[in-house]
Amino acid sequence: MATGLRLRGAGGRLSATLVPGGIDQLQGRRSVIVGRVDGPGRTFEIESVQTYGRRVAIKFSGIDDPAAAEGLVGLDLLLPQSGLLALPEGAFYNHELVGMQVRTRDGRVVGAVRRVLDAGGAAPLLAVAPRPDAPEAEEILVPAAQSICVAIDRGTRTITVDPPEGLLEIA
Numbered sequence: 001m002a003t004g005l006r007l008r009g010a011g012g013r014l015s016a017t018l019v020p021g022g023i024d025q026l027q028g029r030r031s032v033i034v035g036r037v038d039g040p041g042r043t044f045e046i047e048s049v050q051t052y053g054r055r056v057a058i059k060f061s062g063i064d065d066p067a068a069a070e071g072l073v074g075l076d077l078l079l080p081q082s083g084l085l086a087l088p089e090g091a092f093y094n095h096e097l098v099g100m101q102v103r104t105r106d107g108r109v110v111g112a113v114r115r116v117l118d119a120g121g122a123a124p125l126l127a128v129a130p131r132p133d134a135p136e137a138e139e140i141l142v143p144a145a146q147s148i149c150v151a152i153d154r155g156t157r158t159i160t161v162d163p164p165e166g167l168l169e170i171a
Contacts, residue, residue, distance in 0.1 A: 002056050002077040005034070007070070012063040016077055018054050019094055025079055026056065033078040034060075037095060041078055092152060094124070100157045102128050102142065105150070110161065110168055114139060126159070140168055 002016035026032070026049050035041025044060040051057075058077070063069050087093065094116040102110040111130040118124060123145040130138060142148060142161060151160040 012065050012069045013059045015057045034075050100159050102159045
């Protein structure tokens with residue numbers, strides 16, 4: 001939902017960057033989980049929240065100064081899967097795409113989505129690892145545009161791509 005908590009002011013407020021293409025999931029919420037997607041989290045009661053542009057400023061109950069907020073810096077704002085708002089047909093949350101296998105139309109396995117990157121207003125980029133132990137330098141960046149990602153199947157956890165020539169070549 002939002003990544004990279006940072007200190008914001010003297011009253012224990014924090015700010016974070018909203019996940020690209022996200023919708024306002026904080027509206028009307030009383031609490032949120034602070035942690036990492038792949039690690040443990042801790043639930044905090046929301047005292048106040050404001051969104052502005054692609055950022056969110058949040059104040060948690062009981063976190064009243066920078067020293068108390070310091071332990072949350074660098075963590076992310078998360079929601080339980082069951083608490084997410086439904087997306088329109090054909091739309092996906094970034095975390096749903098992570099781990100999906102990417103294949104070409106002819107069935108060639110490209111790799112697995114390791115992470116989803118913001119492309120600054122354009123379609124997000126899927127960082128596809130050709131093998132589980134591949135270093136970041138070997139990731140293939142595939143635009144998540146409908147013209148390239150022609151089918152996404154939640155059931156089989158597969159993304160079918162029709163890449164333009166040269167897109168899948170590792171430099």
